[in-house]
Amino acid sequence: MVSEQPLVEARNLTKTYPPRGSTAEFHAVDGIDFALERGESFGLLGPNGAGKSTTMRMIAATSPISGGSLRVLGMDPMTQGPQIRARLGVVTQDDHLDNELTVRENLHIYGRYFGLPRAVIRERATRLLDFAQLQEKAGDQVETLSGGMRRRLTIARSLINEPDILLLDEPTTGLDPQARHILWDRLFQLKQEGVTLILTTHYMDEAEQLCDRLIVVDHGRIVAQGSPRELIDRYATFQYIQLVMLPMYLFATTFYPLSVYPEAVRPVIQALPLYHSIELVREPALGRLGWDLLIPVAYLVAFGSVAMYVATRRMTRAMLR
Numbered sequence: 001m002v003s004e005q006p007l008v009e010a011r012n013l014t015k016t017y018p019p020r021g022s023t024a025e026f027h028a029v030d031g032i033d034f035a036l037e038r039g040e041s042f043g044l045l046g047p048n049g050a051g052k053s054t055t056m057r058m059i060a061a062t063s064p065i066s067g068g069s070l071r072v073l074g075m076d077p078m079t080q081g082p083q084i085r086a087r088l089g090v091v092t093q094d095d096h097l098d099n100e101l102t103v104r105e106n107l108h109i110y111g112r113y114f115g116l117p118r119a120v121i122r123e124r125a126t127r128l129l130d131f132a133q134l135q136e137k138a139g140d141q142v143e144t145l146s147g148g149m150r151r152r153l154t155i156a157r158s159l160i161n162e163p164d165i166l167l168l169d170e171p172t173t174g175l176d177p178q179a180r181h182i183l184w185d186r187l188f189q190l191k192q193e194g195v196t197l198i199l200t201t202h203y204m205d206e207a208e209q210l211c212d213r214l215i216v217v218d219h220g221r222i223v224a225q226g227s228p229r230e231l232i233d234r235y236a237t238f239q240y241i242q243l244v245m246l247p248m249y250l251f252a253t254t255f256y257p258l259s260v261y262p263e264a265v266r267p268v269i270q271a272l273p274l275y276h277s278i279e280l281v282r283e284p285a286l287g288r289l290g291w292d293l294l295i296p297v298a299y300l301v302a303f304g305s306v307a308m309y310v311a312t313r314r315m316t317r318a319m320l321r
Ligand SMILES: Nc1ncnc2c1ncn2[C@@H]1O[C@H](COP(=O)(O)OP(=O)(O)O)[C@@H](O)[C@H]1O
Pocket: 017, 026, 028, 046, 047, 048, 049, 050, 051, 052, 053, 054, 055
């Protein structure tokens, strides 16, 4: 059996921006290699300026490559841009939604860009509004939507041409925790349906939720790669828990001894109704000490204030007597 060729294949891919003023030529992407199979969910994890968006634009055939090679769906982005773009779904960092139009109209206009017949767009738009949980907003102007809803609409819009690959550039940056979780849920559903995803993110927890495999990029180079689990095992030195409310935090600290075994504590924390997020980070020793200290300090503050209150009341009463 001949194995299927990768959906995207980059070899020594580079992007160089020309010198500007006194700044020298700049290597935004500096020789990266990766290959992506159908149905995979692939992540680019890295800090600001790592070259993630630049890589995405090259894959989306909206920015020419400077060196190396890149094949997307078996095609060359330099010469077959329109054919590639027709088969991709793209969610860029800025959404470019039309604020004056309604939610449904935005989907229709986008469908028309792809030259889809109106009846097809109508049917798909209804299905996608359902998927994005925006049925009730269908007739509302886009400017009335929350950040999370806008992002869901952008994803719905990117699916109107039933793309072979969905590219998502920082899909949850700037969203509140709840909106992030709703979005993860939607993206996870796409992944379950076998949609091939490429996404960029700053967050390890996001990569862990959504990616089968990822590359960690910094200064245009790959600094690590593997499955999220492998990377966490290799690089995460401790686990800290971020929770929305102090009572929740104190409740979670009850499980603190379990955090020696992250596998054991994770389902417990995730089951908490106000679970916010768990992040696995690589931290210097002092950072770790800081967080570890926070737990006894939180206990001391909580129980200390109760004890102080009781003691003060007793003293006041004794003095008044
Ligand atoms: N059009 C451009 N001209 C010059 N430099 C650019 C351009 N676009 C991006 N860069 C630079 O390339 C680097 C990588 O940018 P980008 O791909 O947007 O990073 P990321 O998405 O990982 O935050 C940054 O240092 C950025 O300033």
